[in-house]
Amino acid sequence: MNVLGPVDDIPLGEGRSYTVDGEMIAVFRLRDGSLRAVSAVCPHLGGPLADGQIDNRVVVCPLHLNAWDLTTGCSKSGQPPISVYPVREDHGRILLGE
Amino acid sequence: MTQKLVVIGNGMAGARTVEEILARNGDYAVTMFGDEPYGNYNRIMLSNLLAGVETEDGIFLNDLAWYRENGITLNTGTRIERIDASARTVYDAEGNGTRYDKLIIATGSHAWVPPIKGIHRPGRGYHQGVFAFRTLDDTRGMIRYARDHERAVVIGGGLLGLEAARGLQSHVSHVTLLHAMGHLMNTQLDERAGEMLKGSVENKLGIDVIVNAMTSEILGKDRVTGVKLGDGTVIECDVVVVAAGIRPNTAMAADSGLSVERGIVVDDQMRVAGHEDVYAVGECAQHRGDLYGLVAPLWDQAKVLADHITGTTGVAYEGSRVSTKLKVAGIDVASMGLREPETDEDEVIVYNEPRKGIYKQLIIRDNVLVGATLVGDNRKAAALIQAFDRGLPLPDERAELIFDIGGAVEESPADMPDDVQVCNCNGVSKGAICGVVTGGCKTVSGVMDATRAGKGCGTCKPLVQRIVEWANGGEAEEDPAASWYVPGVPMPKPELMIAIRKYRLTSVSSVFEKLVPGGTHDAKSKMGLASLLKMMWADEYVDERDARFINDRVHANIQRDGTFSVVPQMKGGVTTPGQLRKIAEVAEKYDVPMVKLTGGQRIDLLGVPKEKLPAMWADLDMPSGYAYAKSFRTVKTCVGSDFCRFGVGDSTALGIALEERYQGLEGPGKMKLAVSGCPRNCAESYVKDVGVVAIDGGKWEIYVGGAAGAHIRKGDLLTTVSSADEVITLTGRFLQYYRENANWLERTYSFVPRIGVDRIREIVVDDADGIALALDAAVQQAVQAYRDPWKERSDPATPGQFRTSLPLTVLPQVPVRG
Structure with missing residues (x-):
């Protein structure tokens, strides 16, 4: 379990990158208020997923617009899947891990 | 219980129908009867066999193993003489009966041999040296005989006759083609096209052609020595090939009491009139009064019959729109629909270039293609056939129908190998696209999402669409979202x-x-x-x-390695030593890996990490050049009248004024402008979204809808005005009209032709709709709302706006250029 910081660090509908145990994780704050965490690196050509646009289901990589489901990590455009991590808000803080 | 299906005829129609039934897992025990002693071969390829460019093995479609593997009982060399429909039994020549539950008649056609004196020898078939051209045996006999002989005459100047003449050239030194009608291929071509073809056949192939040639007699006692024409002309020859046409094989059906007119009469389910379980398909079938001798209609019929007989209800064959695209004797010929106009209202477009043997004729009615003939150049054939088949609306520029104007040659998906790369941006092959369609995704946008084909520069989108349509059997499924402004809100x-x-x-x-x-x-x-x-x-x-989008969040263009590029504004491409010095200092201070001049006459600082952007902007203290947004980008200019000895207008001043006014204006797509000081057009104004060109007399031409990126288009002349102020006003008015009416990501090069420059001129220049003032006011409001986004540096809009999103190590490392 890791505390990544205050949830207000992430604007609604956007994502930010965090380094956790040497690994880059993109955390998104959906417009419904919930959080999602996925691996920060696009498996296609290494794009920064935290810079991608999201809705309540998917993230779209900013480089070549491939899309992944934020809950399952499955690609919507024929790419390999990305890792997803459990994440939640607790008293205004972002908690990563079970 | 498995039913017994009997098929009379083992040619292309019979075998194809059985293939289609097998593909639908039809529960039938199939018995086929073939007149010829072979499996099923491609009759169309016989001319290639004759010409020696194809082998016998190469023309077989289904060899005997195929029949075995599919549990089909094939009786070759067996002719069915009679059908007893009441007893559901067919009888061969020996009187052996075979019972059926369902019967398909696919007896095809035979060569028609005109009644010419001396063509037959009593009791021994054709005279020695005379051949019909229909079967594999005919072709073998012809090849064997022609090898030892020198001069051939072909009777019949249709498709088959031309192919026979061309093929015979591989075996004999001299070929003469006799045609009873006034011009070659008179069923498909009009007189002029037939003449053009004749010229090519004679001059390019060296075949003598005689039209209006009635053959009256075959000469020679033991063997052929010549033919005699109606006018008494004698042509010496030792081989005669008759290719005067085909007639459907219907005698057996008629003798058995089935309904026969020119062919065996069938309904829309290919059922023989009055018989629930008897069908006819292919050249022997007459449907709604039409007989077909081409392969495409036959495939259509086979599909409908297979659907129907395997229990799909509601299927109907509604006739075929016949079109052909082929090489006749090595010469490209395509024809579809009408040969000649039928009414005075029919629009006829003709291009004729005798020196090259090219002839193209289109017949258009109510803006739909109803007929086309091409000789000597088939490059547009696929597109025309598509327009003809589907009744597509035609481009206003009719020349685009017969020539490839400034675009890539339109390839037909059917002709493309599977591994050919369709999308050159995202590396998607034709095979990958077809795979997704086969997998069940039938809309163009769905396929594009799944493969990313067409999602790069977008130029291949029309080809992707054609491939999806082709892979889906002619039509893509309508995607309701295609007309929406964005995919997630269901509205245009x-x-x-x-x-x-x-x-x-x-x-x-x-x-x-x-x-x-x-x-x-x-x-x-x-x-x-x-x-x-x-x-x-x-x-x-x-x-x-x-x-x-990230670019608009941080006012810079994201690069492949997750860094950004910084392009300060440099109005009209004009700069100063002070500005250059500042840029140089900043580049050094921030270790910018690459400094590059852009196509829009600015300086690009590439490879800047996101977190350094605000500090760089502060040090630069220059406004944003908007080189990252779907917005007004830059105004490229030439030196203009200040220094250039040719300049007739002050292009730099006007370019700077335009950029000053419309900087940062957002729109549905990028807007790239240019101003040139004379018609030499050094700023490339003709290929810009808005391009301005000074002409002598203090006037300015305004062009709109140009492009020179993935798509190349010369802009259309919107109008010519007398002052720079008018240029500025009309540019704003046009851009506002574009902003309000263009679809998302629709650049002006699509938007202008879609609306039509005449219509745009009416609105923007002539104010025919009375909205000019409103457009001017709207663009004025947008101009006033402009804030330099790089001022956000001191007051970030969101927490962590400029925080890095870069992964630690995995990104491609872009080398520093020193």
Whole structure:
């Protein structure tokens, strides 16, 4: 379990990158208020997923617009899947891990 | 229980129908009867066999093993003489009966041999040296005989006769083609096209052609020595090939009491009239009064019959629109629909270039192609056949129908190998596209999403569409979203704008919540909506930062390694030593890996980490050049009248003024402008979204809709004006009209031809709709709402706006150029 910081660090509908145990994780704050965490690196050509646009289901990589489901990590455009991590808000803080 | 299916005829129609039935897992025990002692071969290829460019093995479609593997009982060399429909039994020549539950008659055609004196020898078939051209045996006999002989005459100047003549050239030194009608291929071609073909056949192939040639006698006692024509002319020869046409094989059906007119009469399910379980298919069938001798209609019939006989209800064959595209004797010929116009209203377009043997004729009625003939150049054939088959609306520029004007040659998907790369940006092959279609995705946009084909520069989109249509058997499924402004809100742009105004929706999230069923947000729609709302509401727009693409969030263009590029504004491409010095200092201070001049006459600092952007902007202290947004980008200029000895107008001053006024203006797509000081056009004004050219006499020409990127188009002349002020006003008015009416990501090179430059001129220049003042006011409001986004540096719009998103190590490392 890791505390990544205050949830207000992430604007609604956007994502930010965090380094956790040497690994880059993109955390998104959906417009419904919930959080999602996925691996920060696009498996296609290494794009920064935290810079991608999201809705309540998917993230779209900013480089070549491939899309992944934020809950399952499955690609919507024929790419390999990305890792997803459990994440939640607790008293205004972002908690990563079970 | 498995039913017994008997097929009379083992040619292309019979075998294809059985293949289609097997493909539908039809539960039948199949017995086939073939007159010829072979499996099923491709009759169309016999001319290639004759010419020696194909082998016998190469023309077989189904060899005997295929019949075995599929449990089909094949009786070759067996002719069925009689059908007893009441007893559901067919009888062969020996009187052996075979019972059936369902019967398919696919007896095809035979060669028609005109009644010519001396063509037969009593009791021994054809005279020695005379051949019909229909079967594999005919072809073998012809090849064997022709080898030892020198001069051949072919009777019949249709498709088959021409192919026979061409093929015989591989075996004999001299070929003469006799045609009873006034011009070659008179069934498919009009007189002029036939003449053109004759010229090519004679001059390019060296075959003598005689038209209006009635053959009256075959000469020679023991063997052929010549033919005699109606006018007494004698042509010496030792081989005669008769290719005067075909007649359907219907005698057996007629003798058995089936309904036969010119062919065996069938209904829309290919059922023989009055017989529930007897069908006919292929050349022997007469459907709605038509007989077909081409392969495409036959495939259509086979499909319908197979569907029907395997239990699919509601299928009907409704006739075929016949078109052909082929090489006749090595010469490209295509024909479809009408040969000649039928009424005075029919629009006829003809191109004729005798020196090259090219002839093209189109017949258009009510803006739909109803006939076309091409000789000598088939490059547009696939597109024309598609337009003809589907009755597609035709381009206003009719020349585009017969020539490839300034674009890539339109390839037919059927002709493309599977591994050919269709999308050169994302590396998607034709095979990959077809695979997705086969997998069940039948819409163009769905296939594009799944493969990313067409999602790069977009130039291959029409080809992707054609491949999806082709792979789906002719038509893609209608994608309702195709007309929507963005994929996630079910409305075209005009309706969307009305709804946005009606409910006063000033933010992207409010649009999703109000206008999308279920209020579902859509990531891929946000950027388009943000652009639209900003255009509609200007400073009333509620700017939700997550609706912006990363470029617009941080006012820089994201690069492949996750860094950004910084392009300061340099109006009209004019700079100063002080500005250059500052840029150089900043580049050094921040270790910028690459400094590059852009195509838009500015300086690009590439490879800047996101977190360094604000500090760099502060050090530069120059406004943003907007080299990252779907917006007004830059005005390229030439030196103009100040220094250039040819310049007739002050292009730099006007370019700077335009950029000053419209900097940062957002739109549905990028807007790249240019001003040239004379018609030498050094600033490339003809290929810009708006391009201005000074002409002598203090006037300025304004061109719109040009492009020189993935798509190349010369802009259309909108108007010519007498002052720089008018240029500035009309540019703004045009851009505003484009902003309000173009679809998301629709550049002016698509928008202008879609609306038509004449219509745009009416609105923008002549104010025919009375909206000019409103357009001017709207663009003025947008101009006033402009804020230099690089000023956000001292006051970030969101927490962590410029925080890095870069992964630690995995990105491609871009080398530093020193």
